[in-house]
Amino acid sequence: MTGEGRVPLTPAACRSLVEAGHTVFVQKSAGIHSGYLDSAYQQAGAELVDDAQHLYGLAQLIVKVKQPLAQDLTLLRSDRILFSYLHLAADATLVQHLCDIGLSAIPFESVVDESGQLPLLTPMSQVAGRIATIRGASMLFRNRGGRGVLLGGIEGADAGRVVILGAGVAGSHALAVAVALGAKVDVLDLDEGKLRALQQQYPGITTHLSTPEIVETLCLEADLVIGAVLLAGRRAPVVLKQSVVKNMHAGSVIVDIAIDQGGCVEGIRTTSSEQLCYIEHGVIHSAVPNMPATVARTSSQALSSVILPYVQLLAGADLAAMAASESAPEQALYRAMAVHQGGVVDEVLQREIAF
Ligand SMILES: NC(=O)c1ccc[n+]([C@@H]2O[C@H](COP(=O)([O-])OP(=O)(O)OC[C@H]3O[C@@H](n4cnc5c(N)ncnc54)[C@H](O)[C@@H]3O)[C@@H](O)[C@H]2O)c1
Known part of the structure; x- marks a missing residue:
């Protein structure tokens, strides 16, 4: 590959x-x-x-x-x-x-x-989650086509907004990096227990039970959306619809980790380590099925x-x-x-x- x-x-x-x-x-x-x-x-x-x-x-x-x-x-x-x-x-x-x-x-x-x-998926999900935030942060740079946002806020400027779809292994590792950078993070899942545990570990984040309405509201404000959902053994469910992507900020970034299971962003196409991303509706899309190969x-x-x-x-x-x-x-x-x-x-x- x-x-x-x-x-x-x-x-x-x-x-x-x-x-x-x-x-x-x-x-x-x-x-x-x-x-x-x-x-x-x-x-x-x-x-x-x-x-x-x-x-x-x-x-x-x-x-x-x-x-x-x-x-x-x-x-x-x-x-x-x-x-x-x-x-x-x-x-x-x-x-x-x-x-x-x-x-x-x-x-x-x-x-x-x-x-x-x-147990055999976990370590690669940990790696992919961490890479997702690091890559997403760099794609937000102007010279990469991004909206020119530094994910970690500094005094006098807004922190970047990160939305993480899925609070499992990949999602929680993407979260750890986003929090370390100082971003403002929203995490969504269908599992209340996982959300509660993350909320306790990272009191500064906001967690939500995932519904199409809350996904839309948050993604329209996001700088970086990370797709990290999984229904074990099944094709990834579509969580982020095209109709929402079309209205996201120009230069915002989507990193769909779940692309190996078909992707959780409607219509997203596979990218690669050679062609990391493409731009559609003004939004940068990245969906590499072997992200851990980078490290x-x-x-x-x-x-x-x-x-x-x-x-x-x-x-x-x-x-x-x-x-x-x-x-x-x-x-x-x-x-x-x-x-x-x-x-x-x-x-x-x-x-x-x-x-
Ligand atoms: N692209 C890559 O290189 C790469 C590498 C490793 C893992 N992955 C993929 O990353 C994905 C996530 O893996 P994981 O190990 O974190 O899985 P996980 O089971 O630990 O977490 C997935 C989470 O998604 C949640 N979820 C399911 N449907 C949802 C929905 N509709 N809305 C919100 N949340 C929902 C589940 O409740 C669960 O908490 C998988 O598709 C895995 O194959 C990709």
Whole structure:
């Protein structure tokens, strides 16, 4: 994917897999943008493979960061387990391809732990939330096409206004940066408990139960709107309508983190690390589906540490035996499976794409 530089497993993680008796193949230069040289993987006991074509031919378990692109799909085989971010609810074509290949696909973002959290999505949402505010703040500069607002107010001038749609992991991390900068922040969610907790942690912010009316009122006054909503496993709901965007301040900024699930701003188009944003109705739109790739080293370290225990379980695993396992992480992996032997096995996904 454009601008991608993350690697799902660091050399240290590979070493622990090798020590557990697994054979680990790593594509040459996979870690280079995260600062991990091929030699570090070799020292960890991994075997380097020239390209994806050879790699996918060798390994039973394919661990990737982002969903396979067209060139990867031709290389995948039916007897493989694919473990990566997949965001299938927003991509029925990819679902069809994976079904046609006949492999087993387990999306990172579908693994739910015993406390109901999404442990493999959380670190990337934390990173993306923080980047959203930093990027949004810089896009407000005049030379970037913004309305010339410094998010953190100074004496004698208004503080910038930030509206955050979604008080979950990404939203609360976007909030932490916005508060640190000194912005005036409104946070919206459907979950009163999350709003209450954030209000207690940051007494200076304002929280609201999300309704179309309050979204409109706040976004029309906003300098920066950050979209961070999620309905797990489903396409993102549209929270900010085009009719509102058209009337937002010229030079204001929208950063839609939820673009990986289809976006929560009506009609928003995917952007990339090369083309970070576009302007429509005078409003700057940014919707990069792999925001954490910008800080590849930080993101690779965080991702590797959360996925490693699951990779240890999946390496050499018998999926049928996992189904009957009493171990909570094994059950979590089995339940997260989206596609298996040519069919969609995740019921939420089945409904979303109406297969
Ligand atoms: N673009 C990227 O690079 C990137 C990286 C990481 C995560 N993400 C995405 O960011 C999004 C948020 O992830 P998260 O981990 O913070 O999820 P989360 O579950 O922690 O938080 C989502 C919040 O949205 C709220 N919500 C749902 N519908 C809403 C509505 N209609 N109005 C207001 N609030 C609503 C939920 O109550 C929840 O609190 C997801 O789509 C995730 O895939 C994107």
